[in-house]
Amino acid sequence: MTHSKVYASHQVLFLFLVTLVCCLPLNYFSPFSNLKVYLTLILFFGLGIPHGALDLSLGKKLLQPKFGSRWIIVFVLVYVLCVGFIVLFWLQSPLPSFLLFIAISAFHFGFSDRLNKNGWIGALEGFGRGFLPITVPAYFYPHLFQELVESSLSDAQALMLIKIVQLFFYPDLIFVIMVILYGFLQRDKSNLMNSLELISLLVLFLSLKPFAAFLIYFCFLHSFRHILYVLEEMNRLFNMDSVKWLIVQALPATVVTLLALAICYLTLEHEAIDVPTMLNLFFISLAALTFPHMILVEAAKN
Numbered sequence: 001m002t003h004s005k006v007y008a009s010h011q012v013l014f015l016f017l018v019t020l021v022c023c024l025p026l027n028y029f030s031p032f033s034n035l036k037v038y039l040t041l042i043l044f045f046g047l048g049i050p051h052g053a054l055d056l057s058l059g060k061k062l063l064q065p066k067f068g069s070r071w072i073i074v075f076v077l078v079y080v081l082c083v084g085f086i087v088l089f090w091l092q093s094p095l096p097s098f099l100l101f102i103a104i105s106a107f108h109f110g111f112s113d114r115l116n117k118n119g120w121i122g123a124l125e126g127f128g129r130g131f132l133p134i135t136v137p138a139y140f141y142p143h144l145f146q147e148l149v150e151s152s153l154s155d156a157q158a159l160m161l162i163k164i165v166q167l168f169f170y171p172d173l174i175f176v177i178m179v180i181l182y183g184f185l186q187r188d189k190s191n192l193m194n195s196l197e198l199i200s201l202l203v204l205f206l207s208l209k210p211f212a213a214f215l216i217y218f219c220f221l222h223s224f225r226h227i228l229y230v231l232e233e234m235n236r237l238f239n240m241d242s243v244k245w246l247i248v249q250a251l252p253a254t255v256v257t258l259l260a261l262a263i264c265y266l267t268l269e270h271e272a273i274d275v276p277t278m279l280n281l282f283f284i285s286l287a288a289l290t291f292p293h294m295i296l297v298e299a300a301k302n
Contacts, residue, residue: 006238007228011193014221018200021216022207054230055079055293057249058300061233082292090284095157098149101287102165106130108294113225115194121182125194128175132201133217135172137210138165145210151279176202211279226297233300 056075063071090097110130116122138145142162150158176198183195201221205213227246228238236242 007225008190008193010224010228011197015196015200017216017220018204022203054227054246054249055296056252057230058233058296062296062300079292082295083288086288086291087284090152090287094153095161097287098152098157098161098283099164101283101290102134104287104290104294106134108290108297109133109222112229112297113222115190116179116182121179124175125179128172128179129198129201131168131172132176132198133205133214134165135169136202136205137213138162139169140206141210142166148211148279149283152283229297 059075059079060071063074067074086097086101089100106127107130110128111126113129114122114125116125145162145165146158149161153161180195180198183191183198186192201217204216207213208216231238231242231246236245
């Protein structure tokens with residue numbers, strides 16, 4: 001890995017962050033409760049969406065050799081079609097769409113963030129990592145999990161979704177424990193840190209409410225790791241010039257995404273800004289963007 005030192009430093013920082021937020025008493029954060037929605041928006045739009053906005057750079061590298069200057073037309077067309085398909089599918093069939101979203105997200109997050117890339121241990125880590133942020137909250141915080149998914153589903157559909165996800169908890173826990181033990185037995189620093197990271201993820205999703213835990217994981221672990229992946233694909237070092245390049249590359253797609261989300265929200269029937277509407281918009285947008293993003297990342301790897 002080109003950015004191995006940056007990767008290792010980020011692991012240490014993430015472990016420190018998880019330790020901090022999980023060890024501080026919950027009432028420590030109560031004075032900031034009114035800022036929860038705004039913090040969510042800042043993290044999601046400031047780190048979450050921009051990491052996907054770099055798809056334009058990956059798309060150019062992948063498509064330009066085949067389509068020349070027309071690569072941008074092909075990229076936008078395929079991307080919009082994928083997003084449109086997910087949005088329409090979600091509006092017509094919320095429960096199957098949510099299950100598809102969970103499967104896609106688990107595969108993408110797990111197999112993108114894993115340390116072990118090959119063999120049976122790589123497969124176990126991919127599935128273990130991918131389903132951990134979903135199965136742990138559904139098993140230990142079913143009522144909070146239900147409150148989140150009810151923004152997009154009916155009560156009956158939400159209960160069915162929880163029961164389905166809970167079935168995967170014990171297999172997923174076994175996978176994660178096996179990878180953790182494997183890392184300890186290897187007796188090298190990278191595998192040891194990987195095991196500690198997996199333990200920190202378990203602690204994170206056990207200690208915090210589902211949405212807060214996912215936000216920390218998605219923005220501070222997955223998104224940053226994807227940024228390092230993009231820099232590697234572009235043969236760029238992690239420095240200030242690369243940071244400026246990242247901002248320039250991510251800004252256009254980020255702005256377009258924010259405008260699209262704003263238009264979607266303004267066209268919804270509502271009397272005032274409310275949390276369920278925001279959560280529904282969050283899930284739909286995340287699912288719609290994750291689908292083409294995952295396809296592009298997997299295609300770029302080959």
